[in-house]
Amino acid sequence: MDQIVNVNEFQELAKLVLPKMYYEFYSGGAEDEHTLKENVEAFTRIMFRPRVLVDVSKIDTSTSILGYPISAPIMIAPTAMHMLAHPEGETATAKSAAACNTIMIDISKDEEL
Template sequence: MADEIVNVNEFQELARQALPKMYYDFFAGGAEDEHTLKKNVQEFQRIILLPRVLVDVSNIALSTNILGYTISSPIMIAPTSMHKLAHPQGELATARAAAACNTVMILSFTASCSVEEVAASCDAVRFFQLYVCKRRDIAVNLVQRAEKSGYKAIVLTADRPRRGRKETDIKNK
């Protein structure tokens, strides 16, 4: 691979080379037969950016507002779990990157760093992802900790009634 990364696929290949197989499989894989993962990739590939030519671009702004917070562009860091599998500082490094880019980080319910550790790491605007558990006291405790730590919103994930069966995790034991 050339010294300079020029597309997203090259980042994925570098991750495959750098991470232990089971960690790479965790990040790159999906549940069951990975139909949804494959469909998501296909749908993303359908997005076409239409260039605007002969248009004044000397004064453009990508910034937008989300729940009253101005961010640099309409891109936020989605909740993904277990960042320490890829980097020793885990979600702390991700939160600092969000702060540096002036965007929102949504901390995963299954993060490898606590809500308090991430909050103490920088001044990024943070939201917290919540899965509602059978034991409501766990959800209440997490929401209270997030609120106390300065998280600005709860992102409720309600699309999974049970944990996904990731076949790569089964194979990797």
């Protein structure tokens, strides 16, 4: 695989490189996995309409969330156990978010939900 172009390809690569137990932790969902199934189905309903012969050299995807400017309307959801996949864990994820000028949502275990 020369270049990953979609989430499914990324998932297949993760399956090859992570220990089975770690992969299953990341790819699974809570309890009966109802929300996971609904999310997958929801994404299949999203269709992008390609625009041909349109100048895309000056497109700006930046926006702001609660007054914080970000590069695109993409954020990193709160997740756990990043160290199963990378020795720097959540620190590496936070650095990546900062490098991409986006938001990593963190819910500290000390805080009440």
